[in-house]
Amino acid sequence: MQQQENCIQLGRALFYDPILSRDSTISCASCHSSYVAFTHVDHKVSHGIDDRIGRRNAPALMNLAWSKTFMWDGAINHLDMQPLAPITHALEMDEQLPHVLSKLQASRMYRQLFSEVFGDSLVTTERMLKSIAAFLITLESNRSKYDAVQRGEALFSEQEERGYQLFKQQCNACHTEPLFTNGEFANNGIAVHEDDFGRGEITGIASDTGLFKVPTLRNIYYSRPYMHDGRMARLSDVMLHYGLASFETNASAEMKRMRPMKDEQRIDLTAFLLTLSDSAFVFEKKHQYPFKLYEKFGVQH
Amino acid sequence: MKGLLLIPLWLHSLIVCGQVNANLEFVPQWQESPIPKDVFFPIGNTSDSLRISSLRFYLHTIQLESEGRVVWASGKEHFLLDVFEIEPAEIAMATSELSKCDHISFVIGVDSILQTTGAHSGVLDPIHGMYWTWQSGYIGWKFEGEELSAGQSTAIQWHVGGFRAPHQTQRAVRLKIGEVGDSIQCRIQIDRLLHDWRSIVPAEVMSPNDSAKLLADRFQTCFQIKQR
Structure with a gap:
């Protein structure tokens, strides 16, 4: 159970960390804010790196465990793989996978977090994706x-x-x-x-x-x-x-x-x-920006 | 130069209980000539020339047969081959019936189950650039190069994949083999892949579609065992 919780917290740290974008300015949460059911309120379409504008509205994120496809066009068939799309999209985070992994590997915080979940500090694509998915799975809205x-x-x-x-x-x-x-x-x-x-x-x-x-x-x-x-x-x-x-x-x-x-x-x-x-969902603290974790490792965004 | 051309995949058996060593080599060829990487070479009897910068493909379910029986099988493990890569990938093969083998078969592409079951590691890690991040699914094989024809340069980029109907692009290959020594050399006849390609597909194929299917059909026919 502790390992599972560690995995969720690792995924949460990744979700809110702009380190996933090319110039470390855009995080998943940039377009998926917890306070508005993980969407980008009052924005027709996503805003990405270098003020680039996407072409679709950021979908709300909740109850994803029951979703068979992701994105407005269903392009993604598994929650694990979903983050790859925004991370590598030129209008969103515009990052390359090897570079993301090298940045994470160089981070003391992530070496420790990966070690707590996987037993060693090696950062891999599979581990990163499964951790983000572990966090996303917890976004359950059922208290309306x-x-x-x-x-x-x-x-x-x-x-x-x-x-x-x-x-x-x-x-x-x-x-x-x-x-x-x-x-x-x-x-x-x-x-x-x-x-x-x-x-x-x-x-x-x-x-x-x-x-x-x-x-x-x-x-x-x-x-x-x-x-x-x-x-x-x-x-x-x-x-x-x-x-x-x-x-x-x-x-x-x-x-x-x-x-x-x-x-x-x-x-x-x-x-x-x-x-x-579901106000309990949108104001759920365990879904929000992990201040304490970042503070512990001296990470500032 | 040959060391650079011979392949990344080696089948070898351990010397145990009379088992025999063998390796499987993939060699890209234009008709009878091996193809160098990233160097223009003449094609056909014209002044046209071709330069290949990349040829990579997934392979799985490798089997050796003897008189209709499977005597060795790799299972569902996937291999990512780069025919211009220097370092060979190796898998172990264990059969004492190697000398009797008369056919080899394999599947080009990625098993459809693995296309829908989330993140994988090893050769299926998306970091290898063989995964479409904008649309779930692996690229089964990639061919990238440049053709010079009548003074015109055309960049060719074929990223062939697709696992959903009607655009499945996995293809099974089954080839007759002659006497097996310490190696099985499988030629990849690029001349077949490129033959009159302009009449069937565009220079850029980057997603699962009808062109990808046509290319998959054609790539399937490019493999040929060098007979001793």
């Missing part, structure tokens, strides 16, 4: 009001209950309980831009063009803006999009089954979605 209601510990208000019933009719096919995603890819009826074909870029299958991974709705209150490119700034924009039920022709079948929603229905649905906010 919705969860309390499901456990029989609380009750929805009348408005929340109406919203919940509406949710089950309109949204649950894709944003399936309890993860509030079915883990699949869909076209939710927004216009596809020519610089991003989503899932189709990965599979090479024409019919996958414009499909993006269905995001979880948990903690949606914290994770604005919305959509794969952050084009919708407010939750009310999202409600309006779905409420009008007027979608692009390539929208997935589930979208075409949706019915228009009146203003009061959209408000009810919003009230329900706010019950998915």
